[in-house]
Amino acid sequence: MTAKVPETPASAAEISALAARAKSVRRACLQSIATLGIGHVGGSMSVVEILVALYFRHLRLDPADSKAADRDWFVLSKGHAGPALYATLAEKGYLPKELLSTLNKGGTSLPSHADRKLTPGVDMSTGSLGQGFSAATGIALGLRLDGPRSDGSTKRCWVIIGDGESDEGQVWEAASFAAHYGLDNLIAFTDANKFQIDGSTEAVMNLRDLCAKWEAFGWKALRVDGHDFAALDRAILAAKTEKGRPVMIILDTIKAKGVPALEGRAESHNAPFTAVEMAAVDAASGEALHG
Amino acid sequence: MADRELRAVYAQKLVALAARDPRVCVLEADLAKATGTGPFAAAYPERFFNVGVAEANLVGVASGLSATGRKPFAATFGCFASRRAFDQFFLSANYAGLEVVLVGTDPGVTAAYNGGTHMPLEDLALMRTVPGLAIVEPADPTSLEAAITLALERKGCTYLRLQRKSAPELYQANEHFEFGKAKLLRRGKDVTLVALGALMVAEARKAAETLAAEGIEATLVDAFTLAPLDGKLLLELAGETRRMVSCENHRVTGGLGSALAELLAEAGVPARLARIGVAADLFGEVGTQDWLAEHFGLTAPHIAAAARDLVK
Known part of the structure; x- marks a missing residue:
């Protein structure tokens, strides 16, 4: 059985606790990438806060039973942020933290892109963007067919896409579908970190006004600071009250947030990252190098 | 027995299965009228989903439904099911270990008036590269019903190649089918004709009769599934007759003929192989099904001629 989640805004103490979790997840994620020496630093770092907000406050989960029938589902459609998801799952107790050091090594259960067959707690295999x-819209539809939980609450599917990912036509096929079928148990996030592999999203493929686009597709759309836990909390609680249509929350984020040398740079997408860079991150955040 | 329209069989069978299996869902991409799934939509509207002209999302939604424990049957023209939604089917459905039944209708020359753009002559070739995928092309209404039930019960994905038009009954209602088990329809010592699907099994049957009148005794096999292929039976028959003709409503590249070539070569069976299918260097064209079948050399006379050449 999953635990109930709060329906009221987080207190200052709860926000501080989430921030502390984010710090721990961010470091564990970077440490796992540093063990290998290269990885998707940029897009992993930009989603840390939303992952922590979801896994430590808003998802109905049972870490002891990753397939609990009454759980909320989560799809990391920008599958290359797998390292951030793994660090979050480890922090939540789905995985032993030691496993993080196997990231992307032959035979690992933690591959670069999220994989439902390999990793406990991963609900969908992703990586081919869009x-x-x-699939998340299909999951939301399936959960609606299941009906509400015994306590009357709605089983939800939560999904994160990237802004670069939003170039994909399949995103917009699914956007039409979710609105047409009124999937109000689907809450989506766009990690708008403003960069994709070949440069800024503006330069590579200008997405223009994402909020206006999602509204035009029949969704409720919001825009918040994706690193601000209080703002995230308010947006998520508002999204849960929406009836008859899905909700897209655009997250204004910083690519490679927390890694000063890479912050806000396209090069951070899949970047070399070693113990040297890890030490620099620790120094900047006032931590001693360890682990 | 009267012919039955295969698309009507498809819809009726799904309605019947849905009555006892709440997992059954049907998805369409604005071709429900063509696939003929209206009766399912009427009987189970809460389990029928039209995604519009969006084949990538068709497969994505089906994969998501499967993740939550449903058994989605998603249909579109075979050209779109394979060429357009291949990555979605490969990754979201198959790689992810889910259980999606993707139905590709109007295979090969049965696309007829829709022409070359809509003529799937490579869907089998593409699908054969997907690990663990079952590929089935039924030859008659009874085997189609069996294929639908087997796909529903299967742990894993299935590609069902569905000819929509009518086909005569080949099998008794109580015939037993399994994926990976071909059907031996006729026994002869001179050559083995291996056919896939309603059109080609019918043509190969006519060819076998023509050959018999000339004193050439042909074995006739309905392959039923291209994957898994019934390698055991086919190698046994190749060993007996030493001559084999593959008959497919598909380009000769990558489909049944290629599968048999691989099978025979790897087993070291000294059998000659002729491949009946659309030539490797040709795209589809527009026309009647009969004209196209003759134009591309898929008809009984072409099969008989190929067999005769091998026997000479």
Whole structure:
């Protein structure tokens, strides 16, 4: 059985606790990438706060039973942020923290892109962009067919896509579908970190006004600071009250947030990151190098 | 027995299965009228979903439904099911270990008036590269019903190649089918004709009769599934007759003929193989099904000629 989640805004103490979790997840994620020496630093760092907000406050989960029938589902459609998801799952107790050091090594259960067959707590295999979002709409539909939990609450599917990912046509096919079928148990996030592999999203493929686009597709759309836990909390609580249509929350984020040398740079997408860079991050955040 | 329209069989069978299996869902991408799934939509509207003209999302939604424990049957023209939604089917459905039944209708020359753009002559070739995928092309209404039930019960994905038009009954209602088990329809010592699907099994049957009148005794096999292929039976028959003709409503590249070539070569069976199918260097064209079948050399006379050449 999953635990109930709060329906009221987080207190200052709860926000501080989430921030502390984010610090721990961010470091564990970077440490796992540093063990290998290269990885998707940028897009992992930009989603740390939303992952922590979801896994430590808003998702109905049972870490002891990753397939609990009454759980909320989560799809990381931008599958390349797998390292951030793994660090979050480890922090939540789905995985032993030691496992994080196996990231992307042969035979690991923690591959670069999220994989439902390999990792406990991963609900959908993703990586070919646009596909996870589309599958998430199918999951939301399936959960609606299941009906509410015994306590009357709604089983939800939560999904994160990237802004670069939003170039994919399949995202918009699924957007139409979710609105047409009124999937109000689907809450989506766009990690708008403003960069994709070849440069800024503005330069590579200008997405223009994402909020206006999602509204035009029949969704409720919000825009918040994706690193501000209080703002995230308010947006998520508002999203849960929406009836008859899905909700897209655009997260204004900083690519490679927390890694000063890479912050806000396209090069951070899949970047070399070693113990040297890890030490620099620790120094900047006032931590001693360890682990 | 009267012919039955295969698309009507598809819809009726799903309605019947849905009555006892709440997992059954049907998805369409604005081709429900063509696939003929209206009766399912009427009987189970809460389990029928039209995604519009969006084949990538068709497969994505089906994959998501499967993740939550449903058994989605998602249909579109075979050209779109394979060429357009291949990555979605490969990754979201198959790689992810889910259980999606993707139905590709109007295979090969049965696309007829829709022409070359809509003529799937490579869907089998593409699908054969997907690990663990079952590929089935039924030859008659009874085997189609069996294929639907087997796909529903299967742990894993299935590609169902569905000819929509009518086909005569080949099998008794109580015939037993399994994926990976071909059907031996006729026994002869001179050559083995291996056919896939309603159109080609019918043509190969006519060819076998023509050959018999000339004193050439042909074995006739309905392959039923291209994957898994019934390698055991096919190698046994190749060993007996030493001559084999593959008959497919598909380009000769990558489909049944290729599968048999791989099978025979790897087993070291000294059998000659002729491949009946659309030539490797040709795209589809527009026309009647009959004209196209003749134009591309898929008809009984072409099969008989190929067999005769091998026997000479």
